[in-house]
Amino acid sequence: MNEVALQLVDAPLEETVVRIALAGALGMFLGLEREWSQKSAGIRTFSLISLLAAVFTILVLETDIGEGLLLLGGLLVIVQGVLLAVKGLIDDQETGLSLTTSVSMLVAYGVGALVAAEFIIEGVTVAVLSSLLLVLKRELHEFAWGLSREEMRSTTEFAILAFVVYPLLPAEYPLDLGATTVDLEPQVIWLMVVAVAGIGIVNYAIVSTYGGRGIAITGFFGGLASSTAVVGTMLDHVRQRPDAASYAVAAILLANAAMAARNLAIAVGFTIGGGRGLLVEAVIPLGAVILVAFAIAAVTADWSESGPMELESPFSMKNALAFGAVFLVVLVFGSLSEQWLGTLGFYATAVASGFVSSAGATTSAVVLYRGGQLAPAEATIGILLATVSSIVVKAMLAATSTNRGFRKQVAAYSVLLLVGGAVASVLVVV
Structure with missing residues (x-):
């Protein structure tokens, strides 16, 4: 038996x-x-x-x-x-x-x-x-019984975005611009629209419960998934609650911090035991971006407010689609830049990849470094360029907001992040 x-x-x-x-x-x-x-x-x-x-x-x-x-x-x-x-x-x-x-x-x-x-x-x-x-x-x-009419409508719209439209789009589409052709990925672009809507729904639930402090949660953890998509959610947030712009700015800063922390984890974690040593050159500049982002976010909003904040709806379909259109323009511009700056090779690719996902460019740099194709300094520069590209594209997307104060704060604090990372990089070189 x-x-x-x-x-x-x-x-x-x-x-x-x-x-x-x-x-x-x-x-x-x-x-x-x-x-x-x-x-x-x-x-x-x-x-x-x-x-x-x-x-x-x-x-x-x-x-x-x-x-x-x-x-x-x-x-x-x-x-x-x-x-x-x-x-x-x-x-x-x-x-x-x-x-x-x-x-x-x-x-x-x-x-x-x-x-x-x-x-x-x-x-x-x-x-x-x-x-x-x-x-x-x-x-x-x-x-289900607790959903309002507006929440039910937003849930249905999200289901259409994610489960109906996305599967129908082609994976690749060559965009003919006359003298040159840009290979677009419609599914990737639409996935960003879905990400904006998804993070918006999560943000709605968290903010309704925890108030201003909930935006920090959305910013950081949303940034781990897609820091660029966080901007789309915050644009909608500022449109609904102009007086909460400081929280939205802090959320974008925390999304940048999460993005830099993720890149740092990839750069260090995947070089452990690789035979070429840790990619320690990336620790100080990326660490500086993380610390500066947290420091600014800590003083730009009153995190003591914990009461619920009323939002009109989980997300706006119009805002999500508009964000997708702007993202498409940025993506086309990045692809053209990569083609025009072909002699820069890896660096141009890192910048263009940062528009979509700095994690992808960081992973590529680490793989090439482990394989011996890149020196430590070259791999670090590629990672930093992708990180800088991600910060810049978020500032560009935030510039489309009708809230002047929100636009100016995101731009100014993004510059501070870049300066902090640049100063740290110079200290490493010296």
Whole structure:
């Protein structure tokens, strides 16, 4: 008996018996919440449904008699679900609860089929997400019922931006400008629009709870993901609340600090144990940018304010699209600059890459340094150019704001960041 158990544990996922066992286990997992909620179908029913789907799917893959059985099994699950829903109506149960159990049974059938067809990760993902939806029933209902009309509209617009428009765009598109051609990446550009909207939604939730201090959280952690997208969110924030411009300026500074910290982590972390020594030349200039950004952010806004701040909506579709248009112009300009300054090679590429993601340029510099193609000073210059490019492009995007004070503060403090990094670089050289 022990030998059989050991053989089952050691068997690869491609083994039919293992896939059948996994399908049954996932069915039990899905039925656990239904059993706990004392529904008409529980652990045993869900496990048997998944096992049935697994058996029929294996017959489809390995014999010629399984296709009809697989279809028949699916129809039987649907019929059973309908009968349970009708029984729930007769017993005066909530319609939604009966329908949820019926649909969950069909999901269990699909999970069994996925696992048996060797789509292991997909099957497990569906099972986990489905179980999570069942467990978080109350929280999801409270969230949906608590949304205002404007919040619901923003959520729908974000879903369209992220899940409808983005997949339809081409990955690459050559833009013919007559004498030259610029290779654009529409999906990358649109991803920036989605990032602006996504950070805006997170910012809305955090600021509504923590007030001015919440903007700092948005700025820093948003900067780790996309410091440029933070600017788009703050442009919308300033438009809705002009009196909170100082918080938006601080958020952009903290986004720059997060961007520099991320680049520093890449420059140092990926050169540990590389055989060429740590890229310590980047520590002082990037560290100076981080410290100056935090210092200015600490004194530019009253972080003692913690009460909620009213915002009109999570994000503005018009603002997100306008930001995407400006970002497109900057990207075209950066690509043209790279072509015109081709003799500068790596440095021109670092500057152009910084418009989109300084992390990408930093990673490229580290890889080339580890491979021996770049000296420490050259790799450091490339990283700093990408960092400078990221700071400059944020100031350029902030300049599109109609709030004059906001524009001037972002420009002035961006210059201070650049000066602080430049002075630190000079000290390193001397």
